[in-house]
């Protein structure tokens with residue numbers, strides 16, 4: 817199924833942190849129940865079309881989509897593994 821995540825346009829920048837944490841909790845809860853879930857930020861590029869299809873109120877901003885379902889671990893796209901940057905490549909620790 818497809819989930820569309822929106823936020824009230826009047827919310828301040830700090831609310832995007834709350835939304836991000838909610839998204840993370842959603843994705844982890846899905847995983848804990850044996851489901852697969854994948855965020856799709858690119859859905860935000862289709863805000864007008866999504867508004868029209870779902871009759872969303874104008875004050876709701878489309879932030880992202882989430883694909884949710886029963887994963888097929890054997891599918892090539894689910895077997896593909898990307899490299900991960902090392903911790904020091906994107907973090908600096910000061911004062912230690």
Ligand SMILES: Cc1cc2nc3c(=O)[nH]c(=O)nc-3n(C[C@H](O)[C@H](O)[C@H](O)COP(=O)(O)O)c2cc1C
Nearest residue numbers: 839843853854855856857858859880881896897898
């Ligand atoms: C909120 C959110 C939005 C995302 N949007 C996109 C997206 O638009 N396009 C994309 O390729 N990956 C997007 N991702 C990443 C994928 O959902 C997924 O995590 C990633 O493709 C997994 O591959 P990786 O293990 O190689 O990182 C998004 C992830 C999150 C959490």
